[in-house]
Amino acid sequence: MDIREFGVEQWMNAHETSARWNLAETCCDSLTLGALLELAGPGAGSLNDLLALRLDYGEIAGSLRLRRAIAALYRTRQAEEVLVTHGTIGANALVHRTLVGPGDRVVSVVPTYQQHLSIPDSLGARVIPVALRPEDGWRLNLDALRAAVTPGTRLIALSNPNNPTGALLDEDTLGAIVAIARAAGAWILADEVYRGLDAVGEGQTASVTDLYEKGISTGGMSKAFSLAGLRLGWIAGPAEVLRAVSVHRDYDTISVGRIDDHFAAVALEAKDAILGRNLALSRRNRAILAGWIASEPRVGWVPSGGGTVALLAIAGMMDSARFCRELQERTGVMVLPGSVLGVEGTVRIGYACASDVLREGLARLSDHLAAGPA
Incomplete structure (x- = not known):
């Protein structure tokens, strides 16, 4: 059986372990076993x-x-x-x-x-x-x-x-x-x-x-x-x-x-405790992301209706894979190139990480954008 390489997973495999500020992660901020049992309560x-x-x-x-x-x-x-x-x-x-x-x-x-x-x-x-x-x-x-x-x-x-x-x-x-x-x-x-x-x-x-x-x-x-x-x-x-x-x-x-x-x-x-935690996190971080986008003239988006990911359109970006490689090399910030998703001219961001990681990653992304067009 012939099958195409899995673009997203190949990129994640190659870059995820070396990212300092992972804004390509699509999961809500991961729980430890201790945190899971605490959220679940004594009956667990x-x-x-x-x-x-x-x-x-x-x-x-x-x-x-x-x-x-x-x-x-x-x-x-x-x-x-x-x-x-x-x-x-x-x-x-x-x-x-x-x-x-x-x-x-x-x-x-x-x-x-x-x-x-x-x-x-x-x-x-x-x-x-x-x-x-x-x-x-x-x-x-x-x-x-x-x-x-x-x-x-x-x-x-x-x-x-x-x-x-x-x-x-x-x-x-x-x-x-x-x-x-x-x-x-x-x-x-x-x-x-x-x-x-x-x-x-x-x-x-x-x-x-x-x-x-x-x-x-x-x-x-x-x-x-x-x-x-x-x-x-x-x-x-x-x-x-x-x-x-x-x-x-x-x-x-x-x-x-x-x-x-x-x-x-x-x-x-x-589930009520865990989804409550993660719903609050995703909504808080979506607001942080929206505020950042409003301050960045090169970045646009259609606000997401749910989940943990969004596509950001970056004006002047001709090669999203190159942009993402250079961004990570210079700043430690990882986002996913739209080219592996069939949507060139964009990057996919995962915004349900820890809020401090999101803020720092976005600040570094701003520095990269300010340094000049990709």
């Missing part, structure tokens, strides 16, 4: 509880405790409609490999996380991109989607909130997407790993799997829950899909680690 137990944990495979689909905690994130799903995976990246890959084959028509909303383009392409599918445009405020053009989703379309793939723009699809728009999918008989795969961090309201947008009988939602412990090190994700969707996914999963994952499963359950049972 202690590290001593792990001493009796038998390190066998555990429940192959994920522990019932964990699957119940994941199902509680949705309006309509039960534990048997949840399958635990190795991160959201594993969840997305499994859904594509299960549902998509040679000749299938897959419609992908772009820009997006590259999985949703490169995996179906590698499987022999015909991938049709539907582009979000900055002049539309990165809002999805439903007429363009409707034109792309012809009868017999196999799958519509999207991320909500969107990575890398931060654009948010509200429930009314999701309902319109569902109507388009239903008319064509298409599945919808919604990568919802940033769900829970909306810029306004209670912070929790609707999930596709609650709105559509052929809606599949993926999520994980990394972005909104600050626990990327657990490497734990999930698929929420119809039981028939999970049964088919399980066939593929047996060949690569079998099960996730029991320690990861345990702490993910602890975190999700304390």
